[in-house]
Amino acid sequence: EAGVTQSPTHLIKTRGQQATLRCSPISGHTSVYWYQQALGLGLQFLLWYDEGEERNRGNFPPRFSGRQFPNYSSELNVNALELEDSALYLCASNDLGDYGYTFGSGTRLTVV
Amino acid sequence: AQSVTQPDIHITVSEGASLELRCNYSYGATPYLFWYVQSPGQGLQLLLKYFSGDTLVQGIKGFEAEFKRSQSSFNLRKPSVHWSDAAEYFCAVGARSRGYQKVTFGIGTKLQVIP
Known part of the structure; x- marks a missing residue:
């Protein structure tokens, strides 16, 4: 069974x-979660996202957005990139009735 | 609100020595507890989880953790550390809230293994 896959592995963008970023969950998982792991911030x-709807968001500005497609894959968009957006972005999935997540390997975003 | 504290940011142990990584949580009801491991540049891998029942939980790679309600702790242990265990370890607490699962992660403990 394929795990959670994320693409690209690395991404370098210019400020602004x-x-x-893209994520494919484990087959059968309907929920996708996005996390940011910046240096020193956990x-x-x-x-x-679950069943195509945004269910909750963390304390991030609106320029962080995304969507979930009918096949449950997901996309995270970050607009107007700032230097402090440089981080490892992790996607995780589970079935809503489960506890705990399965994580992908992440996308390393570098903003220069 | 739930929270997780990992008091040790960095730990160094000798190969073959025993290991204990500390985790304290805050949550009003019975929590769901997890330990994840992250190798450099990689995603997080689930080591073990506790939902209910036996308070001593066995996980992968020879790790175990013990849930102690009285101390609000869920410490991770391994009797003999291998060099390949060098990684960052995250404790997490999960809870149901408004019909969905919320998982909060600790800041992580970076483990260095010396020969």
């Missing part, structure tokens, strides 16, 4: 540009 919850 937009970044798009894992910060960004967004939760």
